[in-house]
Amino acid sequence: MKLTHRSSEKKVNGRNNNIDFSDPNIKIIALAGNPNTGKSTVFNSLTGLNQHTGNWAGKTVTHAKGSFYYRNQHYVLVDLPGTYSLLANSVEEQVARDFICFNQPHATIVVLDATCLERNLNLALQIMEITPHVIICINLLDEAQRKGYFIDLNSLNIQLGVPVVGTIAREGKGLEHLKDITYQVVNNLITPKPAKLIYSSDIERTLEKITPQLEKLLGERINARWVGLRLIDGDQSLLNAIYEHIDTFPELKKESEVLKHYGETKQSNILG
Numbered sequence: 263m264k265l266t267h268r269s270s271e272k273k274v275n276g277r278n279n280n281i282d283f284s285d286p287n288i289k290i291i292a293l294a295g296n297p298n299t300g301k302s303t304v305f306n307s308l309t310g311l312n313q314h315t316g317n318w319a320g321k322t323v324t325h326a327k328g329s330f331y332y333r334n335q336h337y338v339l340v341d342l343p344g345t346y347s348l349l350a351n352s353v354e355e356q357v358a359r360d361f362i363c364f365n366q367p368h369a370t371i372v373v374l375d376a377t378c379l380e381r382n383l384n385l386a387l388q389i390m391e392i393t394p395h396v397i398i399c400i401n402l403l404d405e406a407q408r409k410g411y412f413i414d415l416n417s418l419n420i421q422l423g424v425p426v427v428g429t430i431a432r433e434g435k436g437l438e439h440l441k442d443i444t445y446q447v448v449n450n451l452i453t454p455k456p457a458k459l460i461y462s463s464d465i466e467r468t469l470e471k472i473t474p475q476l477e478k479l480l481g482e483r484i485n486a487r488w489v490g491l492r493l494i495d496g497d498q499s500l501l502n503a504i505y506e507h508i509d510t511f512p513e514l515k516k517e518s519e520v521l522k523h524y525g526e527t528k529q530s531n532i533l534g
């Protein structure tokens with residue numbers, strides 16, 4: 263079945279895109295990455311013909327989801343739009359950010375291009391600030407090898423604190439390992455502990471003040487430190503998205519005025 267735009271707007275439990283998050287037997291996996299990192303190649307290899315495409319609810323951005331089974335477990339894989347960041351500078355970035363933030367997939371696989379890791383790691387580090395359930399997939403290892411790069415996967419794993427898998431998706435190499443690591447993460451056999459980025463002392467001091475308050479408002483549904491960082495950055499679009507998903511924040515529903523206050527406080531005031 264091909265999802266029409268209309269059917270892709272159907273909501274399940276108040277959430278978008280026809281994915282049944284309430285089914286405890288289905289593990290939802292998001293695939294994120296910069297454009298051209300081989301994300302769709304990974305997606306196609308894992309899901310084969312079991313795919314549906316449509317649009318993200320209310321957006322002109324293509325949405326692809328597919329499913330596969332591994333070790334008797336049913337996985338739904340969601341191919342997020344290719345983005346360089348999650349700062350919501352574009353509708354694609356907004357869609358990717360909102361899916362990771364509010365739909366809380368069981369794991370997010372971030373596909374990186376092995377030939378330009380430095381640029382690609384930017385997105386990976388941003389996602390690691392939102393969720394600990396991250397798996398790094400370093401793809402295009404053949405291209406990296408051709409260019410004479412040696413990627414120390416083990417060292418990256420240790421430094422980032424999350425599992426790192428090397429792949430050559432076009433040749434299907436490393437994908438069994440990727441599935442196995444995904445299985446281990448979603449079944450808590452591996453607990454990723456993403457390295458925490460430490461910011462300048464004024465930002466850290468501000469975070470110390472506001473994060474506990476945000477935690478009270480947001481509960482465990484969303485990473486309060488990350489929301490704090492976005493607020494310091496003056497990211498109004500995240501606040502808007504939180505309001506849109508207000509049903510998922512029972513505490514916030516009671517006290518939404520308090521968060522609004524943060525939104526109205528300018529960056530200079532917060533830091534001052």
Ligand SMILES: Nc1nc2c(ncn2[C@@H]2O[C@H](COP(=O)(O)OP(=O)(O)O)[C@@H](O)[C@H]2O)c(=O)[nH]1
Nearest residue numbers: 297298299300301302303401402429430431432
């Ligand atoms: N050499 C090489 N090419 C790859 C690999 N994975 C994907 N590609 C190619 O890279 C291009 C972009 O892949 P695609 O999956 O569309 O990237 P996306 O934009 O991240 O979804 C395509 O031509 C793929 O065939 C790989 O591991 N090695």
Ligand SMILES: [Mg+2]
Nearest residue numbers: 301302303344
């Ligand atoms: Mg693609």
